[in-house]
Amino acid sequence: MRTRISARSGAAIVVALPLALTGCSAFGVGGDDEDGATLTFQSLAFQDSTIAATESIVEAWNEENPDIQVELVQGSWDNVHDQLVTQFQGGTAPDIIHDESADIMGFANQGYLADLSPHLSDEVTASVSDEVWQTVTTADGEVVAAPTLLQSYVVFANTDAFADAGVEIPAGETLTWDDFQALAAELTAGGSYGAGWGMQQPTAAVMNLALGFDGTFFTGESGSMEIEVGENELAVPERIHAMAHQDQSLDPVSLTQSGSDVLPGFFDGKYAMYVAGNYVAQQLVESAPEDFNWAVLPPLAGTAGATQAANPQTMSVAAESEHVEEAAAFIDFFMQAEHQAALAEGDWLIPSSTEARELVAEHTAGENGWEAILASGESLSAAPFQSAVNYPQWKDQYATPALQQYLADEITVEELRQQLVDGWAELG
Amino acid sequence: MTTPATTSAVGRNPFSRPLQYLALLVYMCFLAFPLLFLLSTAFKTPRELRSPDAGILPQSLTWENFTSAIEKADLYTAAGNSLLVAVTTTLIVTLVSLPAAYALVRFRTRLRAVATGWILLSQVFPFILIIIPLFLLMRNIGLVDTLLGLVIVYAVWALPFSLWMLQGYVAAIPVELEEAGAVDGAGRLRTLAKIVLPLLAPGIVATSLFTFINSWNEFFFALVLIQDPDMQTLPLALARFVGAEGQVQLGQLAAAALLACIPSLVFFLLIQKRLTAGLLSGAVKG
């Protein structure tokens, strides 16, 4: 047991004394690393398969690098932002940080993330497209993270429901929004809806899918971005709104729920189609009833094609880490194609690296919807909102409530536009 | 206490009795229904839960939800942490506030006014105002992410409450008893141990119950102060479990939730009689 407490403050001792008998280690005090070369890696992996993949990568690294041991700690997507704010502020941030690009740019601006560009190997740099690198590069050209896995929104289909309704499962490169809307209407009958879509947190989905209509929302430099909400930006919410409230082919209740709340309804046959992040495929495989048959439809396309905003998961190094170089080396190792492929398969996400994508295609032979999922990954690109400094606050305080109200048919599209624009102005 | 004040009079109206039972029944449905729901959900199989026409009651009892919830959410570690924190906090708070409460009631001291003021004040301030500086303070002395840090915080914030309660119980003991003990030649410590302590017992039980349950249930401080999953308390583990996959695994979630209530429920059952008596006598005399 180390006497860290006494070294820091005599005051704590007064309080700690009665506890001495209980043994400090039981309270998590002391007993820390003695040698300096232990790195902590806070992973957000939550599906069993991905956790296993992450663990095996860390093990492989630890075996190859006895001097630089990596210790895995578990974080959670739910509160990663709040947690990182606290950890950075408290100086207790892990060395290696797992997050997503839309969330980390604020931290980068506050100076909490180290520049990785001098440390990453050429191989890794070359394996990821410039478009995706852009999502993790600050205005000053610092690369504050390595992009690992990408998510896209896909349409899952209950193939039996399609068969029962006599509707053919669409094939082809893409599925246009018009076709999607028509499909949903066709599949709506007798108390079941054509589609269910968990939109409790609607902003990310709307922002990402808006790119398919050239809806970019923001223009200008990262520090002084201006908002623009026009027809292109509003296309996605307007279509969803029309499906829910005019066609009544999309369950309006599902729009107020989280994705996982809607999933049981999809299993029940309440919805013939279910829109969600592609990672949900893992849950379909794991927990769908045995007699449940499903497929992934081609990527949704707007007037500008099947483009969606790339919001990759990221691996960063804390600027205050004592071992920036070593941590970056681990990230480089983590980014190798075979590792990315293993992680991607575990999470049903799309690897940012081209080689890894090829590996996944090879391993899975495109089964279980992988073909469509990988296809949707081809058209992911950077969106301006990712580098807008005040984006997270605008999203929470203005965009999310406004979109929730609009999708619940409580405000008009014009009011929605006004709230989005005014909100941004308010944050100045 | 055994013959409640209103009984005899109210009983005269022949209609009132059935109405009273009806009202009580409505209350019980409101208060207990969620618990029944948790119970039934926790014993249902995933198939039953998904099927829309399954009844309210499970068809058969399955313990599977409990075992997998414990395993998946790592509830063992979390429950161990919670128990350690809650028990330690309760011990410290009781040991510290007991003499203090005694002194504040029995001794002539200005501290009394100060203590009362602080007790009220400490309740008014929203946690948000305290948590930031507290977090910085804990960081500076290296207690972020430690259970010791949690114990200190919980103890400090449970103290006012505990002091307040205990003062009432101490005051309720007639000072003449102590004086009589002193006349008999017993030393002050002996008087305290032989006469005061036994009389205080129900009060101490009630007070520690408060402290224990509040620490066991606490969420906000833990959310901010604990980041390391190995150190997380039960409420944290459950909240994270829900975020991750709880919504899909309803049965497991209900099982986990139920498990988290067990210590407090057991506590209640064990001291149910004593608790009501303790709370009541203290309050009556206070």
Place this chain on the structure above:
Amino acid sequence: MTVVSPPLEERPVRRRRRGFGGGSRDAWPLVLPALLPVMLFSVYPLVYGVLLGFTDARAGLNAETAFNGLDNYVELAGNELFWNSFKIGLIWAFSVTVLQFLASLGLALLLNLDLRLRWLARTLALVPWAMPPVIIAIMWQLMLNPGYGPVNQILPGNVNWLGEASIALPVVIVVGVWAGMPQTTITLLAGLQSVPAELNEAAAIDGASTWRRFWHVTLPALRPVAVAITTLDLIWNFNSFALVFVLTAGGPGGTTMLPSLFAYNEAFRYGNFGYAAAMGNVMVVVIGAFLYFYLRGQMRRRLQ
């Protein structure tokens, strides 16, 4: 639940006790162990927190903090979202407190009667208290789920309880009442039992109706306890966090954004620590002012 009583009434007995106890010098060693950690871990953060509300403290590596006087409050005055959340907080706190009081009073009156199965009722009345607020929130989320929740299976109609902006706050208030009933009920029950039976009997013999006896005998005797517990309830409710944080996280459309959630987000999501502390200060001032007038009013009433 003695908690509520000592400061309200100075008992005459105590004056006689002084001869037996010691003075301040004897008290110090006994009080010190309680005082020291409190000074360090609660008074210090409190003072610090209040002062923080007058600075521009924000997250950032080596970010510098400076006092900025009333800037935070000027900015806050124009922050519509905050005042909206403040309004929601007041509606929430008052509704929950009032409903909780009425419901608990009714239950306490019933539990005070010599009904059968009273032991069971008393234990069940404590159930919500045995659950961590987080569990309560999760449980009600499941119960109110529009798809598979039992509430919709039992009640007619298919209501989206937590998802519809117009009803989310009332629903959350009901959950709040449920969660807080045990403490209030037990306190009031204790208060009821302290009402001397003779008073009621005397009134009954005089031919007073049940209702009149309740109004003229029971209620006045209950007043000190009722004032104390409603005061505490109001403070607790206004500052409550965990329940709503998990239940709705402030949604849908910000309709359940309590001020404590709002300030939490300001600090821990956007990193504006000084501004968030300023919000906390405003909350303290408002609730403090309200308590001052409420308690003063009650004191006057009692003196009359």
